[in-house]
Amino acid sequence: MKSDDSDKPGKPGKPARQPTPATLTRRAFIKGAGAAAATVASLGAIASADAAGEADAANSNGVIERLGPDAQTFELNINAKMMQVTAEPRVTLLGVLRDQLGLTGTKLVCDRGACGACTVHLDGRPVTSCMVLASRARGHQITTIEGLGTPGRMHPVQSAFVANDALQCGFCTPGMVMSVAAELNRNPAAGLDDIKHAVAGNICRCGTYPHVFKAALQAAGFKTRGRPPGGSA
Amino acid sequence: MGRQVTLKFGFAGDVRDVTVVLPDGEPIPWQWGERFSVLRKETPRIDGPLKATGSARYSYDIQMPGMLYGAILRSPYAHAMVRSVDLSGARQQSGVIAALRVEDNEVRFAGQEVAAVAAVSPEVATHALRHIKVEYTPLPFVVDTDQAMAAEAPKVFGNRSNLADPRVTSVGDVTRAFSEAAAVHEALYTTPVQTHVSLETHGAVASWKDDELTVWCSTQGVFAVRDDLSVLFELPPDKVRVITEYLGGGFGSKFGAGAEVVIAARLARLAGAPVKLMLPRGAEHVATGNRPSSSQRVKLGAGADGKLTAIELTSHGSGGIGGGSGVSGPYRSVYPCANVHIEERDVYLNAGPSSPMRAPGWVQGTFTLELAMDELARKLKLDRLEFRRGNNLNPVRAAEFELGAQRFGWAEKSAVVVKSPGGRSGHLRRGIAVASCAWHSLGGSGPEAIAVARRDGRFEVRVGTQDIGTGTRTVLAMVAAEELGMPLGAVTSQIGDTRFPFSVPSGGSSTSPSDSPAIRQAAAHLKQKLFRIAAPMLGAEPGDLEARDATIRVRFEPARAVAMAEVCRRIPGDSISAEGERVPNYQGFRNDQAGCQFAEVEVDIETGVVRVLKVVAVHDAGLIIDPLTARSQVNGGVIMGIGFALFENRRLDPQTGLMVNPTMDDYKLPGPLDTPDIDVTFVEVANGVTNTGVIGLGEAAHVCSTAVVACAVSDAVGVPMRDLPITPDRVLAALGKV
Numbered sequence: 007m008k009s010d011d012s013d014k015p016g017k018p019g020k021p022a023r024q025p026t027p028a029t030l031t032r033r034a035f036i037k038g039a040g041a042a043a044a045t046v047a048s049l050g051a052i053a054s055a056d057a058a059g060e061a062d063a064a065n066s067n068g069v070i071e072r073l074g075p076d077a078q079t080f081e082l083n084i085n086a087k088m089m090q091v092t093a094e095p096r097v098t099l100l101g102v103l104r105d106q107l108g109l110t111g112t113k114l115v116c117d118r119g120a121c122g123a124c125t126v127h128l129d130g131r132p133v134t135s136c137m138v139l140a141s142r143a144r145g146h147q148i149t150t151i152e153g154l155g156t157p158g159r160m161h162p163v164q165s166a167f168v169a170n171d172a173l174q175c176g177f178c179t180p181g182m183v184m185s186v187a188a189e190l191n192r193n194p195a196a197g198l199d200d201i202k203h204a205v206a207g208n209i210c211r212c213g214t215y216p217h218v219f220k221a222a223l224q225a226a227g228f229k230t231r232g233r234p235p236g237g238s239a
Numbered sequence: 240m241g242r243q244v245t246l247k248f249g250f251a252g253d254v255r256d257v258t259v260v261l262p263d264g265e266p267i268p269w270q271w272g273e274r275f276s277v278l279r280k281e282t283p284r285i286d287g288p289l290k291a292t293g294s295a296r297y298s299y300d301i302q303m304p305g306m307l308y309g310a311i312l313r314s315p316y317a318h319a320m321v322r323s324v325d326l327s328g329a330r331q332q333s334g335v336i337a338a339l340r341v342e343d344n345e346v347r348f349a350g351q352e353v354a355a356v357a358a359v360s361p362e363v364a365t366h367a368l369r370h371i372k373v374e375y376t377p378l379p380f381v382v383d384t385d386q387a388m389a390a391e392a393p394k395v396f397g398n399r400s401n402l403a404d405p406r407v408t409s410v411g412d413v414t415r416a417f418s419e420a421a422a423v424h425e426a427l428y429t430t431p432v433q434t435h436v437s438l439e440t441h442g443a444v445a446s447w448k449d450d451e452l453t454v455w456c457s458t459q460g461v462f463a464v465r466d467d468l469s470v471l472f473e474l475p476p477d478k479v480r481v482i483t484e485y486l487g488g489g490f491g492s493k494f495g496a497g498a499e500v501v502i503a504a505r506l507a508r509l510a511g512a513p514v515k516l517m518l519p520r521g522a523e524h525v526a527t528g529n530r531p532s533s534s535q536r537v538k539l540g541a542g543a544d545g546k547l548t549a550i551e552l553t554s555h556g557s558g559g560i561g562g563g564s565g566v567s568g569p570y571r572s573v574y575p576c577a578n579v580h581i582e583e584r585d586v587y588l589n590a591g592p593s594s595p596m597r598a599p600g601w602v603q604g605t606f607t608l609e610l611a612m613d614e615l616a617r618k619l620k621l622d623r624l625e626f627r628r629g630n631n632l633n634p635v636r637a638a639e640f641e642l643g644a645q646r647f648g649w650a651e652k653s654a655v656v657v658k659s660p661g662g663r664s665g666h667l668r669r670g671i672a673v674a675s676c677a678w679h680s681l682g683g684s685g686p687e688a689i690a691v692a693r694r695d696g697r698f699e700v701r702v703g704t705q706d707i708g709t710g711t712r713t714v715l716a717m718v719a720a721e722e723l724g725m726p727l728g729a730v731t732s733q734i735g736d737t738r739f740p741f742s743v744p745s746g747g748s749s750t751s752p753s754d755s756p757a758i759r760q761a762a763a764h765l766k767q768k769l770f771r772i773a774a775p776m777l778g779a780e781p782g783d784l785e786a787r788d789a790t791i792r793v794r795f796e797p798a799r800a801v802a803m804a805e806v807c808r809r810i811p812g813d814s815i816s817a818e819g820e821r822v823p824n825y826q827g828f829r830n831d832q833a834g835c836q837f838a839e840v841e842v843d844i845e846t847g848v849v850r851v852l853k854v855v856a857v858h859d860a861g862l863i864i865d866p867l868t869a870r871s872q873v874n875g876g877v878i879m880g881i882g883f884a885l886f887e888n889r890r891l892d893p894q895t896g897l898m899v900n901p902t903m904d905d906y907k908l909p910g911p912l913d914t915p916d917i918d919v920t921f922v923e924v925a926n927g928v929t930n931t932g933v934i935g936l937g938e939a940a941h942v943c944s945t946a947v948v949a950c951a952v953s954d955a956v957g958v959p960m961r962d963l964p965i966t967p968d969r970v971l972a973a974l975g976k977v
Contacts, residue, residue: 096362105308105360110300111293113487115438116520116903123438151293160288168287171867174875175708176290177438177487183291205911209903211436211488212708213878214871215914 073141082143084109085153093140100124100135103150111151111180115209122208125181125188126150132188134207151180154187162228163187163221172221174212182208186222196226246270248828248927250859253634257927259825266722266763268827269862269932271925276788277721281867284713285727286485286706295485298455299517301444307336307357309506309516310364311499312371313526314346314353317589317896318380318393321346321353321373328370329356334363337510338371341502346375347395347560348589349896350525352498357506357514365519380589382891384532384557387586395560395587402555403562403585408571411578413540416549420540423549424615428537428607428961432557432889433530433882434523435596436908439487441527442517443500445507453480456500457517459489459707460744465737467496468504483705483735491595492528494744499527521901528594529889531558531585533566533603537611545621545629547576555584556603558593566604569942572831573608573677574630589896595746597876598678598938602883602945606963609674609946614959623950624649624673636675636833639857639922646918647837647855649673666845669852670955671838676943678832680935681861681928682752686821687740690719690761692769693814696804698723700761701733704742704754709937710868711750717864718755718931722762723769724786725803732758740818748935751864753821756929761819768815773806827927832934834858836877836943838915840951844974847967849952851881851915854944859924861934866921873919873940880944882909884952888964 074095081088082099084107091102103109103126112135115123119134126135127149155161160168163186173179182205189196189204196204201222210218241262247270248257254271261267269275289295314321326338337357346353354371358364379393386392387401395401417423443456452472458464461481469476486493503516518527533556540549556564562585570581596602616626628640644650652671688702700719706712716732723730733739743753770781773791777784777799785794792800824830837855842848854877863869886907890899900906925932945963953959958973971977 094362097360101361104300105302108302109293110296110302113297113299113438115440118520118902118904120902120904121438155292157288157292157294160292164288164291167291168283171283171287171710171871173284173287173290174710174868174871175438175486175488176286176295177297179290180293202911202914207910209438209908209910211438211490211879211908212871213875213909213914215878215911216874216917217871218911219914 078141080141080144082140082148083146084148085150091140095139095141097140098136099126099138099140099143099148102140103135109150109152113177113180115177122185123178123181125184125208127184127188130188130191132185151184154183161187163190163225166221166225166228170217170221170224172214172217174214178208178210182210182218186218186225190222190226194226196222198223201226246927247272248925250635250638250922250924252638255828257828259827259927261825262822264760264764265822266760266930268927268930270927275721277717277727278862278864279866282713282717282727282865284710284868285716286712297439297485297487298443298457298483299439299487301455301515303444303446303513306444306513306515307359307506307510308361308364309355309357309503309514310361310368311352311502311516311522312354312368312373313522314349314351314375316346316375316377317349317382318378319346319375320344320378322376323374324354325372326354328372329367332358332363332367332370334359335367336512337506339502339505339509341498348591350522350591350898352502352526355502355506357510380896382588382590382896383893384534384555384586384588387557387588388555395589401587403587405582405584406565408567408579408581413549413551413578413580416578417538417540420548421543422615422618423538423540424611424618425536425538426611426614426959426961428535428610430533430603430606430963431887432532433596433887434889434906435490435492435528436524436903436906437488437490437492440518440520440523441493441497441499442515443503444513444515445504446513447508450474451478451480452504453482454500454504455482457486457493458483459486459493459705459746460495461703461705461735461737462741463494463744464496464500468501471496471501472504479737481737486705486707489707489745490597491599491746494594494746497527520903524889524901524906525898526591528596529558529591530596530599530602531556531564531593533564535566535603535607537607539611539615541615541619545619545626547574547630549578550576552581555586557586557588557590559588559590561592561594563593563595563599566600566607568601569604569608569677573675575632590891597879598942601678601942602880605674605676605943606946606949609943610950610953610959610961613672613950613953622653627673627675631675633831633833635829635859635922635924636835639833639835639859642920642922643673643835643837643855643857646920649837652839666843668842668844668955670840670842670951670953672947672950672954673835673837674943674947674950676834676836676939678748678834678939678942679830680748680752680832680938681824681830681926682749682935684821684823686742686754686757688754688757688761688819689740689816690758690765690819691814691816692765692807692810694807694810696729696807698725698730699733700730700758701739702742702754702758703734703737703739704750705735705745707745707750709750709872710865711754713868714751714864715754715758718758719762722759723766725789729789748938750935751933752861752929752935755864755931755933757819757821759819759930761817764817764819765815768817769806772809773801776801776806776809824928829924829926830928832859832939834939834943836947838947838951840948840955842952842955842970844956847970849885849965849970851913851948853916853918854947855918856940857920857922858936858939859922859934860936860939861924861926862932863921863923864933869921869936870919872936874917876937876940877917877944878909878914879941881913881948883963884945884948885964885966
């Protein structure tokens with residue numbers, strides 16, 4: 007089973023994340039249906055999945071856990087706070103962030119991991135939250151755009167986006183910011199090519215990319231001069 | 240009535256005294272060489288922090304207590320009679336609160352709205368659609384333009400022909416002009432259907448309180464939506480409130496109340512609860528608008544002197560069940576010609592309706608005109624830039640050609656075009672091109688505005704416009720700050736609500752040119768009120784005062800001054816306000832808008848893949864209020880042009896009428912890695928048609944971006960690429976490799 011972001015379009019050259027049984031994602035789920043390499047756990051999940059989202063999956067201890075079809079209450083670690091959510095197995099991480107927790111900064115745009123607008127950090131790595139089932143985000147540290155900074159206390163990447171006008175309608179912006187922030191956490195000395203590849207999977211219909219590159223390079227300058235406050239793990 | 244003033248208007252190299260007649264109450268227009276303290280400085284947008292932190296509230300982000308989620312069932316048939324709709328199965332689903340059918344008995348495209356539900360979660364609503372039983376009688380349909388034009392084709396609208404009557408324009412005698420021309424070029428060009436792909440899909444949150452309807456709508460025109468809903472629900476306009484705090488793109492597709500907005504309001508009334516209904520991506524592609532296709536037969540003739548003598552354009556295209564496929568705008572206005580014959584026809588298909596899309600018609604027409612100009616230039620053995628210069632009468636564009644050619648290095652690149660880096664045996668070929676554009680976004684009358692000064696020294700301007708992404712809040716606050724002599728930080732602007740003074744939809748790049756003069760007039764009137772408060776404080780007449788550097792002072796006696804904050808503290812009550820209106824454009828220096836772009840591309844002749852390396856964009860945008868956000872708009876125009884040139888193509892399956900690629904991966908959009916180096920230059924023109932002289936930029940910057948890329952690819956491969964998008968298979972076919 008592959009993790010979500012390793013095959014996210016436009017993240018070429020990234021090392022695939024260590025296989026983690028607990029990160030069953032929609033993409034892996036769909037891929038699994040046709041992939042001979044699917045693990046026993048995910049095959050089991052596919053076999054018992056139905057339209058209402060009933061699914062079996064191995065949890066992080068390797069124990070097969072039966073979920074659904076009814077909603078279950080569980081906790082997610084979001085922006086360094088444990089938050090209680092009640093969700094059916096079919097509900098995505100994006101769904102609970104927006105509809106239950108009111109964290110509406112993260113946007114639904116393509117609903118299939120193709121545009122990057124719903125990018126959040128899962129254990130510090132960028133993932134498209136429309137492709138992660140909420141129940142599978144348990145046990146991970148989730149950082150959303152709201153956890154990165156606030157209008158009064160922006161993360162350096164956010165400040166650089168504002169200063170360089172790296173946003174127009176602003177709908178892709180949270181995802182774009184999260185992709186850049188993750189890249190700079192991983193690679194504080196990122197250059198233009200690194201930046202371009204980091205946001206390669208983030209689509210902006212306003213075509214604001216040139217200013218995104220400038221902003222990211224400016225923020226990278228900040229990063230190499232010292233770690234900014236408020237960054238995610 | 241009104242007064243005459245003589246001011247300096249024009250652009251560098253041609254500034255003249257122009258007399259304009261100003262209506263009563265209109266401030267003296269800003270003229271050439273005006274000194275500004277706030278305007279023309281790179282200014283980060285004031286709502287940037289909200290957008291960068293995810294705090295900006297889009298209609299899609301609105302949440303209300305007890306809010307339900309709507310979903311729409313759409314026809315799987317491209318053409319059918321709806322015999323019956325049984326909602327009972329959906330209503331029985333746990334969590335479904337309301338269901339309705341759309342009262343259309345005939346569906347004319349796959350994806351047309353049939354029924355809808357409101358439920359406690361988006362997942363429950365979407366799932367419940369499967370339990371609606373619809374009986375259809377499928378009818379013959381047609382989704383191919385050529386087939387639709389055949390006499391025996393299935394008809395989209397009853398017995399009406401699928402081919403609309405032609406719109407004909409004829410000037411001079413083209414037949415004779417062609418027979419006398421030194422060179423004639425004729426060819427057929429095609430462009431596909433493009434969809435807008437606004438990242439925020441169409442939709443709304445609708446909420447009723449008694450007989451009052453409030454709608455947070457993803458729209459480019461809050462007042463247009465209000466008017467539509469007021470008619471449909473038979474409510475007085477003041478019982479409908481439409482709010483758009485932030486808008487996630489529109490590009491022309493979000494005027495008026497679409498079916499999804501009406502359905503949201505109907506569901507909310509049925510359910511007795513607020514309903515959020517935002518479209519899924521697939522429906523957004525299929526049902527909310529598109530740029531119509533075109534098939535353009537172009538014939539150009541020129542004399543031995545390189546002057547165009549004849550233009551003939553015969554085109555048809557389809558916006559599905561909508562019209563608007565005309566493309567002739569550029570043919571009528573870019574290069575003057577004495578003999579012009581144009582025939583255009585809409586073709587109807589069983590496909591989703593068209594809607595305006597960023598420079599509607601002009602993008603398609605400019606692509607064909609510019610490529611045909613290149614082909615004719617080669618026949619005449621003329622440099623492509625020289626050929627255009629020789630056929631250009633617009634002095635602003637002449638200056639832009641000069642500037643652009645320099646910045647791009649046209650002469651050097653033409654002389655030593657590195658057609659194949661790595662030598663002749665290499666697989667990369669480079670090409671260059673230049674294209675002209677014309678546009679006309681001067682705005683017009685309609686908007687009204689209010690400017691408010693508070694006792695605490697803060698200012699606010701209000702106008703019921705909306706920010707489609709260009710930075711409207713910022714530029715309006717900048718204009719007010721300039722007029723009031725205040726720093727930008729002292730002024731906030733309130734937009735996006737029909738409770739504010741009326742404004743026009745954000746279309747035709749008219750938001751800034753239409754709204755900024757109304758804001759400036761309101762601020763000027765407010766300033767006069769503040770002068771009346773300040774006059775006794777300074778022992779002067781109000782007419783002798785000016786506002787500068789956050790003070791009010793006696794003109795020519797800067798020492799006699801009082802801080803604006805002091806004056807505001809003397810405001811009786813909490814605040815004072817003044818109104819402004821947008822007066823009609825006056826007769827100024829120029830009322831058109833010129834631009835040009837240059838491009839360099841690299842084509843891999845083994846794979847057919849095109850890479851755009853460099854674009855130089857030179858545009859007239861009147862007074863540039865904020866060069867930073869203005870540049871963003873031009874970058875975006877160029878990049879969207881690359882998408883239409885190289886990638887975007889809505890495909891319909893002829894067997895089913897369904898869209899084959901209604902996603903954001905199968906429908907290819909330009910991404911970060913497709914972005915070239917973009918060099919933006921503005922030629923400022925003080926046009927003297929409004930008190931601000933601001934011109935819209937969003938469309939002007941996009942008109943020729945597709946053309947210049949297509950022309951550069953054609954130059955690189957040595958074959959005119961007359962069909963968009965220029966995908967690798969088409970490049971290889973042009974090279975005879977497949």
